Amino acid sequence: MTIPAGPALTVDCVVFDAEDRLLLIRRRNEPFKGHYALPGGFVDIGETVETAARRELKEETSVEAGGLRLIGVYSDPHRDPRGHVVSVAYRIETEGHAPRAGDDAAAAAFVPDWEGLDLAFDHRSIVADAVSRRAPCG
Amino acid sequence: MTIPAGPALTVDCVVFDAEDRLLLIRRRNEPFKGHYALPGGFVDIGETVETAARRELKEETSVEAGGLRLIGVYSDPHRDPRGHVVSVAYRIETEGHAPRAGDDAAAAAFVPDWEGLDLAFDHRSIVADAVSRRAPCG
Numbered sequence: 657m658t659i660p661a662g663p664a665l666t667v668d669c670v671v672f673d674a675e676d677r678l679l680l681i682r683r684r685n686e687p688f689k690g691h692y693a694l695p696g697g698f699v700d701i702g703e704t705v706e707t708a709a710r711r712e713l714k715e716e717t718s719v720e721a722g723g724l725r726l727i728g729v730y731s732d733p734h735r736d737p738r739g740h741v742v743s744v745a746y747r748i749e750t751e752g753h754a755p756r757a758g759d760d761a762a763a764a765a766f767v768p769d770w771e772g773l774d775l776a777f778d779h780r781s782i783v784a785d786a787v788s789r790r791a792p793c794g
Numbered sequence: 795m796t797i798p799a800g801p802a803l804t805v806d807c808v809v810f811d812a813e814d815r816l817l818l819i820r821r822r823n824e825p826f827k828g829h830y831a832l833p834g835g836f837v838d839i840g841e842t843v844e845t846a847a848r849r850e851l852k853e854e855t856s857v858e859a860g861g862l863r864l865i866g867v868y869s870d871p872h873r874d875p876r877g878h879v880v881s882v883a884y885r886i887e888t889e890g891h892a893p894r895a896g897d898d899a900a901a902a903a904f905v906p907d908w909e910g911l912d913l914a915f916d917h918r919s920i921v922a923d924a925v926s927r928r929a930p931c932g
Contacts (some may be wrong), residue, residue, distance in 0.1 A: 658876075659802045659836070659876055659877055659879065660802075660836050660838075661839065662802050662803045662836055662837050662838065662839060663803055663837055663839055664797045664798075664800055665800045665801055665803055665880060698797070698798050698800055699800050699801055699869070699880070700798075700800065701799065701800060701801055701871070701877075701878045702871045702878060703871065704869040704870060704871070705867055705869040705880060706869070726864070726866060726867060728864060729843055729864060729867065729882050731837070731842040731843040731844070732842060733839070733840045733841065733842070738796075738797055739797055739839075740839045740840060741797065742803060742837070742843060744867050744882075
């Protein structure tokens with residue numbers, strides 16, 4: 657059996673600093689060009705999703721990933737205007753790195769007032785899930 | 795930006811009955827033809843991963859899915875001999891359905907002594923993770 661065509665696969669990274677600021681980029685490209693978004697991107701053939709998350713975080717923000725914890729899998733067929741894109745989201749621990757924008761990110765920073773922001777894609781839902789699962793018995 | 799080529803996406807279903815027997819199929823096709831495996835299969839474009847899990851479970855075993863809980867995402871590039879296939883695994887609750895094989899399954903049954911079986915792909919790891927996360931505070 658050959659492998660049938662299916663959805664594309666991305667990763668998204670939820671990173672808070674010690675002051676509960678959220679690491680966000682400004683998207684350099686469409687869709688959602690100029691919008692705030694979580695760091696992330698497409699998974700390459702031959703890398704694990706965890707490796708993809710670490711790589712995309714580094715490429716877009718220069719931040720080095722520590723521990724990863726799975727938040728969820730986001731697969732609504734309409735969540736990305738380019739087509740059906742399924743994203744695996746991780747909460748990622750880091751240690752005091754200063755963000756610096758790169759790759760698909762026009763800017764990258766820890767943002768204090770992220771709760772009122774209009775984020776790209778379904779990234780508000782991803783962040784909400786990450787926050788609600790912070791408790792030790794989530 | 796267009797969507798780059800990436801890994802394929804599947805779902806796998808971990809279903810126990812009230813006697814802790816594990817729902818397994820015998821694979822009708824290669825790879826791992828004739829081996830025991832978890833019910834599952836490729837995610838179609840346009841369906842969520844949760845819908846794919848319910849659909850594959852129904853097609854292969856005739857069992858109707860109840861509640862789903864995410865176990866993990868399995869993405870080792872070498873876990874499937876056909877190519878890079880990432881699988882999203884769910885623990886699925888059901889209510890007393892008798893399995894009946896269909897689609898890619900040559901047989902389907904709740905198996906009592908599953909711990910000693912040689913399962914296809916990395917399905918032993920998936921089941922081990924499902925079992926270790928059964929505790930309420932997993």
